[in-house]
Amino acid sequence: MAGHGTSNYQPKNKVVRWVDSRLPIFSLMNEQAIVFPTPKNLNYLWTFGAILSFMLATMMISGIVLAMHYAANTELAFDRVEHIMRDVNFGWLIRYIHAVGASMFFFAVYMHIARGLYYGSYKAPREILWMLGVVILILMMATGFMGYVLPWGQMSFWGATVITNLFSAIPLVGPSIVEWLWGGFAVDNATLNRFFSLHYLLPFVIAGVVVLHIWALHEVGNNNPTGVSVKSSKDTVPFHPYLTMKDFFALVCFMVLYAYFVFYIPNYLGHPDNYIEADPLVTPAHIVPEWYLLPFYAMLRAIPSKLGGVVVMFSSLLILFVVPWLDTSKVRSAKYRPMFKIAFWVFVISCIALGWLGSQPAEGVYVMLARFFTFYYFAFFLILMPLLGIIETPKPVPNSIAESVLARHHGSTATVGSGEGRPDAAPAAPKKD
Amino acid sequence: MPLKSMTAAGLLSRFARLALAGGLAAGLSGAALAAEEGHSLIEKQDWSFGGVFGTYERAQLQRGYKVYREVCSLCHSMDRLAFRNLHQPGGPEFSEEAAKQIASEYQIPDISNETGQPFDRPGTLTDHFPAPFPNKAAAQAANGGAYPPDLSLIAKARAEHRGFPGFIVDAFANYAENGPDYIYALLTHYEDPPAGVEPVPGKHYNPVFLSGDWISMPKPISDGQVEYTDGTSETVEQYSADVSAFLMWAAEPKLEERKEIGFRVMIFLIVFAVLLYLTKRKLWRNVEH
Numbered sequence: 208m209a210g211h212g213t214s215n216y217q218p219k220n221k222v223v224r225w226v227d228s229r230l231p232i233f234s235l236m237n238e239q240a241i242v243f244p245t246p247k248n249l250n251y252l253w254t255f256g257a258i259l260s261f262m263l264a265t266m267m268i269s270g271i272v273l274a275m276h277y278a279a280n281t282e283l284a285f286d287r288v289e290h291i292m293r294d295v296n297f298g299w300l301i302r303y304i305h306a307v308g309a310s311m312f313f314f315a316v317y318m319h320i321a322r323g324l325y326y327g328s329y330k331a332p333r334e335i336l337w338m339l340g341v342v343i344l345i346l347m348m349a350t351g352f353m354g355y356v357l358p359w360g361q362m363s364f365w366g367a368t369v370i371t372n373l374f375s376a377i378p379l380v381g382p383s384i385v386e387w388l389w390g391g392f393a394v395d396n397a398t399l400n401r402f403f404s405l406h407y408l409l410p411f412v413i414a415g416v417v418v419l420h421i422w423a424l425h426e427v428g429n430n431n432p433t434g435v436s437v438k439s440s441k442d443t444v445p446f447h448p449y450l451t452m453k454d455f456f457a458l459v460c461f462m463v464l465y466a467y468f469v470f471y472i473p474n475y476l477g478h479p480d481n482y483i484e485a486d487p488l489v490t491p492a493h494i495v496p497e498w499y500l501l502p503f504y505a506m507l508r509a510i511p512s513k514l515g516g517v518v519v520m521f522s523s524l525l526i527l528f529v530v531p532w533l534d535t536s537k538v539r540s541a542k543y544r545p546m547f548k549i550a551f552w553v554f555v556i557s558c559i560a561l562g563w564l565g566s567q568p569a570e571g572v573y574v575m576l577a578r579f580f581t582f583y584y585f586a587f588f589l590i591l592m593p594l595l596g597i598i599e600t601p602k603p604v605p606n607s608i609a610e611s612v613l614a615r616h617h618g619s620t621a622t623v624g625s626g627e628g629r630p631d632a633a634p635a636a637p638k639k640d
Numbered sequence: 641m642p643l644k645s646m647t648a649a650g651l652l653s654r655f656a657r658l659a660l661a662g663g664l665a666a667g668l669s670g671a672a673l674a675a676e677e678g679h680s681l682i683e684k685q686d687w688s689f690g691g692v693f694g695t696y697e698r699a700q701l702q703r704g705y706k707v708y709r710e711v712c713s714l715c716h717s718m719d720r721l722a723f724r725n726l727h728q729p730g731g732p733e734f735s736e737e738a739a740k741q742i743a744s745e746y747q748i749p750d751i752s753n754e755t756g757q758p759f760d761r762p763g764t765l766t767d768h769f770p771a772p773f774p775n776k777a778a779a780q781a782a783n784g785g786a787y788p789p790d791l792s793l794i795a796k797a798r799a800e801h802r803g804f805p806g807f808i809v810d811a812f813a814n815y816a817e818n819g820p821d822y823i824y825a826l827l828t829h830y831e832d833p834p835a836g837v838e839p840v841p842g843k844h845y846n847p848v849f850l851s852g853d854w855i856s857m858p859k860p861i862s863d864g865q866v867e868y869t870d871g872t873s874e875t876v877e878q879y880s881a882d883v884s885a886f887l888m889w890a891a892e893p894k895l896e897e898r899k900e901i902g903f904r905v906m907i908f909l910i911v912f913a914v915l916l917y918l919t920k921r922k923l924w925r926n927v928e929h
Contacts (some may be wrong), residue, residue, distance in 0.1 A: 470906070472816045473898075
């Protein structure tokens, strides 16, 4: 993790100095979490990184405690979850923290991704940072899906049946793959067992990729709302205390929302059918996945052919890997890209619309709408991203972060040596954060 | 997810408006579909356990238990409840003596430690509520082929699909009582089928029922069927409300503890957030950003 600050760190404490000269962990922490130079114009959308770290830790800790009381066996799983809810001390709290936490985790990750898309955080030199993020997203989806199977309710069972059956669409080897995934000829005890095993494993894999993600971030530094690279120390503040404090404040605000769901509407985001024990002989009227997978479920069902649907659904995730090369614009931030900005917000609306369509029956007008929004989802990446970079005329971009900050404050606050800068660069719009 | 759309409003282009209009049209047609299914008969009741400070009403849960015991339990099991639960805080809170008395009125099948032979003994606090039928097939045989579901979780396992605008409003309105609302509506909506509708043999007309208008369960309760000793009116409406509240407690026995802790957590977090904000503002005061 080179490139930031020089190693003039001299711990005062003797023991710390002794350790640090043998294992420079204190130097590393100092460099990466204390003095790490961070753009000073980051808005609150940049706090989702810290929030996501908190969520990963919360999910792992609550999950480990739940696993102490759970049994991955089709005869026992549903009973054990109710045992946690009724007889384990604060079991209801731990389970609701974990179940609602999954939704909060996805809400935060979608905000984080949307921010990256809006401000062009995927562009050079942050391509690998972005791609590692996509890997984390896919791992999160797999983990979330398998976690939903563990309570062994009706939606657990039928969700698992529908999703694993997707692989049967693969030509020739499809059915064999499905049996291999199941460990038998249907979703059953073997399936539940391996899903539990993987559900426990994958978060640690995610944690590993998160380390790489942060490593890549600290190599190239944060993007920022202007999209202009850091030019000098005038553009930055030390990570601690400035960003730690801001992140901490945002995190506690996020926890207010989280706590509201956990304590007042814990089952709001769940499906009532999952309080019915899994029954392979009774199919629910509508099989729906958790809300955070609904947009992808809508894309799957929008395509008339099964294989086509599966291909489209997986492509919708895989396409994210090539986003850094699909976008041809020289300007990073959508703030200075009037056309891209519109395309972006329509994309957001499309995702929300797909989410809603995923929860509706796959018939009539719903399917037509799902096709329309699926088309836009892909058109945004494959047509608009390459095209807009060529035909769009970006607004003037400030020369530096410091200049953009001064221009924004121009005339409002007394600034020493305040800039002639470029008053037209950033109109005196009220600051958002 | 719906939260994301908030900031979008000011930035909608002509194309975005078009997309939104499409979505709205579909939303309206969805609402129309829901209305056609007749589930708007489910009305929100005024439950003591609703809202931020909601608690169960002891007397109501005790009445509800009486209704369950004398009516529902003839066909429905309640596997996850033990007699000790009747005495635990946050529930009907029968005295320990009363709970022991209730338990002892049931005969529980057991196996003798001495002879190894099955025998029946009076229930104790640690026993779970015994099921009315030995197994599923026996339950079905006695109920015209229909299986009366276990009631332990029924108040969380049934809910009307709220549709597009409703489900967003519910989150802000802190509405989490759709289960008991459904049970109440179901129990109070046994009716004669409308003219021209052919009766289904062995089924009973109930427009609230989620899986169609015809339910296997006959009208379970009538006015005056269960005797209340505390002067509460003995009507189907009152019975239905009491038993719905009881079933909600059975499904969510830690609701009171949850809401009580939740309030303290919320106050702490909000005060903490304000303090952090003030600290953050002071820290950033001299930094142009």
